[in-house]
Structure formats: structure tokens, C-alpha cells
Amino acid sequence: MNIQNEVLKYKNNVISSLQESIQIKSVEEEAKPGMPFGEGPAKALEHFLGVAKNLGFKTENFDNYVGHIDFGQGEETLGIVGHVDVVPEGTGWDYPPFSGKIVDNKMYGRGTLDDKGPLMVCLYAMKALKDMNIPLKKKVRMIVGANEETNWGCMKHYFGKLNMPQPTLAFTPDSEFPVTFAEKGIFRGLIKIKTDCKDLDILGGKVLNAVPEKAVLTLPISTKEIINKNIPVFNEGKEYKLSAEVIDNKVVVTSMGKAAHAAHPHLGYNSLTALMLFIHSLDLDITGLNTMAKFFAENIKMEFNGKSAGLFYEDEPSGEISMCYGKAFIENGYMNISLDTRYPVTANGEEIKNKVLTLLEKYGMDFSVLKEEKPLYVRKDDPLVQTLTEVYSRVTGDTDCAPLASGGGTYAKAVKNCVAFGALLKGTPDTMHQKNECIDLDTIDTLLQIYVEAIYKLAK
Structure with missing residues (x-):
């Protein structure tokens, strides 16, 4: 048979x-x-x-x-x-x-x-x-x-x-x-920073382990002029773009990208990261948001392998490290952005995690670990x-x-x-x-x- x-x-x-x-x-x-x-x-x-x-x-x-x-x-x-x-x-x-x-x-x-x-x-x-x-x-x-x-x-x-x-x-x-x-080994958690702006809100992604297709940031109406002026400049030459509109007397900025699994972030386009880079270019006076945007601009850019942050690792069996920023929200006065890191099988996960914690401390940000898996x-x-x-x-x-x-x-x-x-x-x-x-x-x-x-x- x-x-x-x-x-x-x-x-x-x-x-x-x-x-x-x-x-x-x-x-x-x-x-x-x-x-x-x-x-x-x-x-x-x-x-x-x-x-x-x-x-x-x-x-x-x-x-x-x-x-x-x-x-x-x-x-x-x-x-x-x-x-x-x-x-x-x-x-x-x-x-x-x-x-x-x-x-x-x-x-x-x-x-x-x-x-x-x-x-x-x-x-x-x-x-x-x-x-x-x-x-x-x-x-x-x-x-x-x-x-x-x-x-x-x-x-x-x-x-x-x-x-x-x-x-x-x-x-x-x-x-x-x-x-x-x-x-690869995995550690996942939330980057957290205090914010006191009552008119600030952010919603990015649905899950922690995927590149977010959409991220939405709500800002005070006072930012309307600078937002509208700079969005066309930021969008120039880009496939995935930002847009803005006024809703309930607040400015709502929407960033679009391409979803992908956190295991393969290079296959997507991170709408949340793009949104942070745009905000950094504006130099707004909003506690918490400014610091988060600066962190992204100086360390993340549109990368997915940690090079600018000094977190790049690679080995022969499993290749490069990957880092995915997947979900954003505000809760109890803190802005939260998730980080999902997949590190090579021969790398030291504790060493990488400690480097992440040290880097975030320089910006006055905390990190709460949600999940860890050994390679x-x-x-x-x-x-x-x-x-x-x-x-x-x-x-x-x-x-x-x-x-x-x-x-x-x-x-x-x-x-x-x-x-x-x-x-x-x-x-x-x-x-x-x-x-x-x-x-x-x-x-x-x-x-x-x-x-x-x-x-x-x-x-x-």
C-alpha cells in the first residue's frame, strides 16, 4: 500500500x-x-x-x-x-x-x-x-x-x-x-517613559511580535501648523507615508507601513519607527515623547539589526540579531513601546539584555521584561x-x-x-x-x- x-x-x-x-x-x-x-x-x-x-x-x-x-x-x-x-x-x-x-x-x-x-x-x-x-x-x-x-x-x-x-x-x-x-533566543518587553501631556496618545500595532502596519499619534492642537508643514517633506520619496487630520480639536498623525513577523522585521516597514523619526524632526516640547523620539533617531533609525545602538551580533549558524518595535500605548501616565529581540544562538542573551538596559538608562527610560526564551x-x-x-x-x-x-x-x-x-x-x-x-x-x-x-x- x-x-x-x-x-x-x-x-x-x-x-x-x-x-x-x-x-x-x-x-x-x-x-x-x-x-x-x-x-x-x-x-x-x-x-x-x-x-x-x-x-x-x-x-x-x-x-x-x-x-x-x-x-x-x-x-x-x-x-x-x-x-x-x-x-x-x-x-x-x-x-x-x-x-x-x-x-x-x-x-x-x-x-x-x-x-x-x-x-x-x-x-x-x-x-x-x-x-x-x-x-x-x-x-x-x-x-x-x-x-x-x-x-x-x-x-x-x-x-x-x-x-x-x-x-x-x-x-x-x-x-x-x-x-x-x-x-534564535528571544527577549521581549516594554520600553517605558513618564509623560504628563494630557492631550497625548499613541496607538501602534496590535501585538508585540509583529512589525506594525499602522501607528497613530494624537497631539495637542497647537502642533497643527508644524505638523502640516513638515509631513510633505518627511513623505518625499517614501513608499509608506504619514498623514494628519484634526479630530475633536486635536491633531491625529497616522503613519502607515507594512506588517511582518517580528522574526523577519526586514520584510516589513515599521510605521511606529517612522512616526518616531518624524516627531524627532519637529523638536516638539512634549515631555516623554521628545525623549522617546530622540532615542529612536539616535539608535534605531529604520534599522532592524541594532547597528546604530551598538547591539549588532551575528554568528554562522543563525545570522544577525533582529529588533522589532511592535506596539505602542499610553497607560498610567507612561508611554510604552514594545521591543522584541531575536539574538543569534551562540550569543549571550544576558549580555545583550544588559546592554539594552544600560542604553535605555542613558535616556531615563525603563524596561520591563515580558518574555525570555533561550536559543x-x-x-x-x-x-x-x-x-x-x-x-x-x-x-x-x-x-x-x-x-x-x-x-x-x-x-x-x-x-x-x-x-x-x-x-x-x-x-x-x-x-x-x-x-x-x-x-x-x-x-x-x-x-x-x-x-x-x-x-x-x-x-x-
Whole structure:
């Protein structure tokens, strides 16, 4: 029996189940009783586990933090780790972001690529092996989290509080092909400075881990003349521009850019950084805002690798450091701008963090750390990396592929002996964390074949 051919029979099931999942808005919200990450993530987890149960798998839901799905038996376990929570939808979509609408053979919706779509493909690859009665030596356990996009509370609950056993080896379908052998370290937090201007407000970005497409700054009406005079000068020759209007007797400045994942900030255009550079050029007399703008002008510019700030690092396995300023807001009299740093796998994260803190102190600004992840580095000649690379190469015919390093932070960092494996195919646009996130339905055939082969090879 040819598993490559047999698995294709499940494509329509993948599509229909994925549409149902996409229609559940699983963005983290305020916790409710029995729903630690809010109603949406809990419903998405329950739905996914329900699909698996209907397919004949044994499932268990651990307090709506995380669930797992078991297939087969064995002393050793192959883990497949993914998540059903998503980042906020943002604006500017051509189709409703939680509709699963299919247009020109593409399904649109938040989570189609990150990570509901790939995880659903893996589930049906497991189903194909189950229906074919393929003998496997290892148990296969899919672990489904509901809090990957923010604080990984799901994995902390599962492996920490519940002390569930680690798989023997594992992969997560939450990156790109062929396989990610190195993931940069991450530290994320908020730059904070006091401001006493009552007519000042700022809203930039929706999440901490993405380049903001839009940033909006509200200023006193007294700035109207200088704003209107200087915007045309600042906009000259730029693809992404600023605009201004008067609303409720205040000046509202809007900066537009291009969204991108914080792991790849060079693929976007940071509207928030551009806004700060514009404000610095005006030399306004607004406490807090002036200092923040000066910090950006002297250290950030439109860079994403920390060179002007003296924070540039690079290594052979994983490349350059990246720094993304993603979200801005005012709260309790403080202006906050988020910083998401992805540093090379051989760099010292504490050293980099301390340099950031020292730099901010010079400007009288504070930094509150929200998240820290150590780097992941699995050698390219590791059997897990080699096996997955070979599977991808054999199925796709891509004989020139090589393992990749990434700025992304996946569940591979939470699971022992785990790497990220797909699901973004070469030549496929990366719309994760962006508007119009979608999956090309033609790619599902290839994904099914890759994942069924990978599960078989690793578990046999």
C-alpha cells in the first residue's frame, strides 16, 4: 500500500475541518472560569480535540490549557506539537479574517498558516496511517496548545504543573521547510517613559511580535501648523507615508507601513519607527515623547539589526540579531513601546539584555521584561534533522535543500529533542501574522504527503 497516494484521500476532510477551526476566533482574551486564555482559545482547543475524537483517536483536554491526541502504542513517543491560538486579525483584510473563505483556490483566515492549517494536516496524516493499519513502534502523541502566541502558559501547565512526560523526539509544524535546526533566543518587553501631556496618545500595532502596519499619534492642537508643514517633506520619496487630520480639536498623525513577523522585521516597514523619526524632526516640547523620539533617531533609525545602538551580533549558524518595535500605548501616565529581540544562538542573551538596559538608562527610560526564551540549536547532522530533511527532499524533489536557522520562537524550545518542520513551502508567500493570511489549497496535497512520510519514518 502506497501511503503517499492513500493520504491524499483526506484532503477534502482537511479543508472542511480547517474551515470550521478558522471560524473560531481564538485570540487570547481575559481569563474566564475554566478558560485560562479566554473563550476563543478554549473553543478552538475543544473543536480540534473533537475532530480528533470523531476520527477515532483517544483525546484528553487538560483544563483548556492544552490537549493531547494519542495514536498507537510503544515505550517511546513521537510528539507532534502545535497550537490553535492565533494573533489578532489586524486590519485591511480583503476577506473576513475568521471566515475560512475560499477564493481562487486559497483559504483565507487567521491561523490558516499559523498554526491551525499545518496542525490539521498532521492530524489527518495520523488518521491515514491509522486507517491503513501501518505498524509503528512508537506511540504518536499530538500536543495541542492554546497560548503559543503570547506566554506559552499551555506548555508551562502541561510539562510544568502537570509534569507530563516529554516525547522521545518531536517536531512542530510551525515554521518553514525543510527543517529549522536553530532558533534564535528571544527577549521581549516594554520600553517605558513618564509623560504628563494630557492631550497625548499613541496607538501602534496590535501585538508585540509583529512589525506594525499602522501607528497613530494624537497631539495637542497647537502642533497643527508644524505638523502640516513638515509631513510633505518627511513623505518625499517614501513608499509608506504619514498623514494628519484634526479630530475633536486635536491633531491625529497616522503613519502607515507594512506588517511582518517580528522574526523577519526586514520584510516589513515599521510605521511606529517612522512616526518616531518624524516627531524627532519637529523638536516638539512634549515631555516623554521628545525623549522617546530622540532615542529612536539616535539608535534605531529604520534599522532592524541594532547597528546604530551598538547591539549588532551575528554568528554562522543563525545570522544577525533582529529588533522589532511592535506596539505602542499610553497607560498610567507612561508611554510604552514594545521591543522584541531575536539574538543569534551562540550569543549571550544576558549580555545583550544588559546592554539594552544600560542604553535605555542613558535616556531615563525603563524596561520591563515580558518574555525570555533561550536559543535552540540542534546540529545539522543530528538524526532528527537529517531524517526530516531527507523526507522533505524525497517528497518534493528539492535535492538542493539544507536545514535552516530562524528568528522564530516555536514550541521546539519547550520540548526536548524537537525541531520545527514546515509547514511553509518554498515559493509560498509567508502571510503569517499579516493581513490576508491564507493557505493555497493546492499545497495541502504536498503537505499531507510530507507529514505522513515524516510520521511514518520517525515512528516506525
